[in-house]
Amino acid sequence: MKRRELLKAGGLAGILAAAQFPLIKGVLAQDRYAKYRGQTVVMSIPSHPHYDAMTKILPDFTAETGIKVELDRIAMNRMKDKQILEMAKPQGDYDLACYIVMWKTEYAKKDLIVPLEPFFSNPALADPNYDMGDIVKGYLEVQGLVGGPKTYLPGPGAKLYGLPYGSETSVLAYRKDIFEKHGFKAPQTYDDLRRILAPLKEKSGIGALSSRGQAGHQCVHAWLLHLNPLGGEVFDANWKPVFNSQAGIDALKILKEISDTGPAGIPGYGQGEMINAFVQGQAAMYLDSILIMGLVNDPSKSKVVGQVGYALHPKGVRYASQSGGLGLAIPKNARNQDAAFLLLQWLTSKAADIKVTRAGGNASRMSTLNDPDILRQFPDFEILKEQLKYVEPDWRPIIAEWDEINIQALGVGISEALTGKRSIEDGLNSVVPKVTDIMKRGGYLKA
Numbered sequence: 001m002k003r004r005e006l007l008k009a010g011g012l013a014g015i016l017a018a019a020q021f022p023l024i025k026g027v028l029a030q031d032r033y034a035k036y037r038g039q040t041v042v043m044s045i046p047s048h049p050h051y052d053a054m055t056k057i058l059p060d061f062t063a064e065t066g067i068k069v070e071l072d073r074i075a076m077n078r079m080k081d082k083q084i085l086e087m088a089k090p091q092g093d094y095d096l097a098c099y100i101v102m103w104k105t106e107y108a109k110k111d112l113i114v115p116l117e118p119f120f121s122n123p124a125l126a127d128p129n130y131d132m133g134d135i136v137k138g139y140l141e142v143q144g145l146v147g148g149p150k151t152y153l154p155g156p157g158a159k160l161y162g163l164p165y166g167s168e169t170s171v172l173a174y175r176k177d178i179f180e181k182h183g184f185k186a187p188q189t190y191d192d193l194r195r196i197l198a199p200l201k202e203k204s205g206i207g208a209l210s211s212r213g214q215a216g217h218q219c220v221h222a223w224l225l226h227l228n229p230l231g232g233e234v235f236d237a238n239w240k241p242v243f244n245s246q247a248g249i250d251a252l253k254i255l256k257e258i259s260d261t262g263p264a265g266i267p268g269y270g271q272g273e274m275i276n277a278f279v280q281g282q283a284a285m286y287l288d289s290i291l292i293m294g295l296v297n298d299p300s301k302s303k304v305v306g307q308v309g310y311a312l313h314p315k316g317v318r319y320a321s322q323s324g325g326l327g328l329a330i331p332k333n334a335r336n337q338d339a340a341f342l343l344l345q346w347l348t349s350k351a352a353d354i355k356v357t358r359a360g361g362n363a364s365r366m367s368t369l370n371d372p373d374i375l376r377q378f379p380d381f382e383i384l385k386e387q388l389k390y391v392e393p394d395w396r397p398i399i400a401e402w403d404e405i406n407i408q409a410l411g412v413g414i415s416e417a418l419t420g421k422r423s424i425e426d427g428l429n430s431v432v433p434k435v436t437d438i439m440k441r442g443g444y445l446k447a
Contacts, residue, residue, distance in 0.1 A: 032125060036339040037066030043343070044083055044097040046076040049291060050166035050326065051098065053361030054347065060355070061346050067339050076100070083331075087112040092333045095340035099162065101143055101324045106400040108146040108161050113329040115159045116144075119341040127345055134350065134365045138391030139164035142398070143327035152398035163348045164364045166326030169313075169391045170225055171384065173278065173286040173296065176309040178204050186311035190229065193314050194254065197261040200284050207263030210283035211255065214270045215415035216407045219255075221271075221324075223414050225287060226251035228392050229316035235397055239444035241435045243410070244428035252417055252424045259418050267418045279304060287313065289322065290387075293380055294360045310383040312390070319390040325362070401442045409434045 045051045051073070058069050072094070074082060080103055086092035087107070099107060107113045120126045132140070141154055143164040148155030174186050182203045187193040193209075200208040212218040227233075232247030242248075259266040263282040265273070271289075278286040279295055279302040286292055295301055296308045313321040328347070330340050346352055350367050357363045357374060368374055369385050396402065409431040417427025439445045 032127070033065040033067065033342060035124075036336075036342060038068075039336050039339045040068040040070050041095045041336055041340050041343050042070045042072065042093055043340075044072050044074075044079065044086070044094045046079050046098060046326070047073055048076065048166060048326065049294065050356070050361040053356050053359035054165075056359040057352060057355045061343060061352075065342065065346070067342065069343060084112070087331045087333060089333060091335060092331055094331050095334040095336045096344060097329055097331055098165070098326050099329055100326060101167075102396070102398055102402050102406065104143065104162055104327065104329070105146050105152050105398050106403070107329065108159075109151075109400045112332055113161050114332050114337070115161055116163070116330070116341070116344075117160055119330075119338075119345075125338060125341055125345075127349065130345065131350065131367075134367050135164065135348070136167070136364060136366060136388055136391070138169070138323050138388065138393050139167035139325075139364055142323040142391075142393040142395070143167055143325070150394070150397075153393055162327040162329035163344060164325070165328045165348060166362055167364055168289040168291060168322060168325035168362060169384075169387055170288055170322035171290050171293070171387050172311045172313055173292050173308050174311065175204075175284045175304065175307055177307045178206075178284045179309075186309065187314050188311070190226070190254065190314050190316045194257060197257055201261045204284050206281065207266075207277065207283040208261040209258050209285040209287060210269075210274045210277040211258045211262055211266050212269050212271060212274045212288070213255075213259055213266040213415075213418055214268055214273075216411035218270045218411075219267075219414045219418060220406050220410045222258075222288075223251055223255050223410075224396055225313075225322060226254045226316070228320040228395055229313065229318060230254075231317040235439075239439055241432050241439070243435075244425070244432055248428055249424055252414060252428060255414075256418060256424060267415065289325070290362065290384060293378070293384070298360070310380050312383065312387055320392045320395070321387055321390045323391045323393050323395045399442070399444075401438050401444075405435055405438055409438065 062068055083094065083097050086094050144160045144162050145154055145158045146152060146161045148158035172186065184196055184200060187196060197208045212222040227248060230247045230251050232245055232251055234243045236242045263277045274288060275292060275295060277283045281303045297305055299305055328344050330337055334340055348364060350365055353363060353365045353368045354371060354374060357368050363369050369381050375381055413427040413431040416422040417424050422430060436445065440447045
């Protein structure tokens with residue numbers, strides 16, 4: 001395999017709180033690992049800040065367990081194609097795979113990944129103190145569950161196929177120094193946000209709010225950030241497209257206003273450009289993933305260290321914030337499934353969650369966010385704890401067809417509206433027929 005890094009990995013044997021799985025007596029940590037010492041778990045991961053932090057703690061895993069970890073790290077936009085290629089073989093190269101939340105249902109539907117309940121029910125493998133209930137509820141639902149009435153949320157028939165690792169919600173970040181200098185307050189509602197966009201740009205001399213806007217997934221992500229708080233949905237209860245409702249139109253109007261008053265180039269911004277604009281001092285606000293919370297305080301990447309404050313994602317008709325990011329699953333054709341589970345369990349344990357958070361990753365557990373030492377190191381996590389109350393697991397429909405809808409339909413119409421090729425209304429209306437056809441082909445709508 002290309003571009004691999006061979007790492008020794010390992011970690012602390014954390015004392016974890018008992019979970020919803022049966023208590024297993026007489027099975028010590030060293031007994032769980034003894035059978036697998038010397039094995040190598042091959043892991044597919046993206047180039048991403050959370051996984052950069054993970055590499056810092058992996059040596060502890062190998063030191064504790066004797067299991068080695070080999071990383072195949074590739075760009076996020078190439079990762080899915082490579083994973084599907086490997087997971088379609090009789091036996092693939094990957095034992096553990098990182099996935100973007102939109103892929104989980106497709107992977108499960110194609111029988112490429114395995115449910116995790118059998119591993120957690122195996123007394124030879126499961127940590128009796130794992131405490132599944134401590135994982136952020138919205139993260140666990142959106143990243144892990146496949147099945148149920150909607151195919152991707154809790155309910156009868158839902159199974160756990162993955163665990164959150166690098167999950168995200170959205171938060172508002174703003175330049176405290178600029179807001180104080182010019183007499184602005186952090187916007188609490190969407191009316192507040194719209195009211196300050198133009199004057200903030202005029203007075204500060206920089207873009208008001210950084211945003212994604214690039215055609216495809218990126219601009220759809222940006223639009224969804226505003227659709228949910230404004231009460232909009234992509235589909236109704238019968239899977240009929242309703243994204244061109246008044247709420248959908250209003251969300252796109254807001255995104256267009258953000259683009260017009262933001263740093264130059266938003267219609268071409270992906271996540272990296274959007275983040276860079278804020279951390280390099282080219283925008284006074286940021287409204288997107290909590291990934292920003294670690295990056296702004298890294299002097300090697302940020303020109304705004306110590307100048308950033310946080311507020312809740314503004315309220316529309318309700319509070320609602322992004323649910324997304326990354327998770328980990330075990331491929332069905334993995335050579336070393338049991339060892340892969342041991343790594344997955346270790347990485348998502350309480351002790352390792354604290355360690356990866358300290359190293360600059362995203363916390364997945366409430367115990368981490370409530371840890372006094374973590375809060376002293378990251379006092380801004382207080383706003384994150386509040387924001388997590390409003391995580392919306394149904395932020396986007398995580399059906400197998402979403403990639404096609406996201407990139408080839410909505411991602412085109414929204415981009416054309418942002419660049420002025422179509423009106424706001426036409427940008428959404430123009431793709432309704434295509435999305436309807438996709439949903440008919442998938443069996444959600446009658447032909």
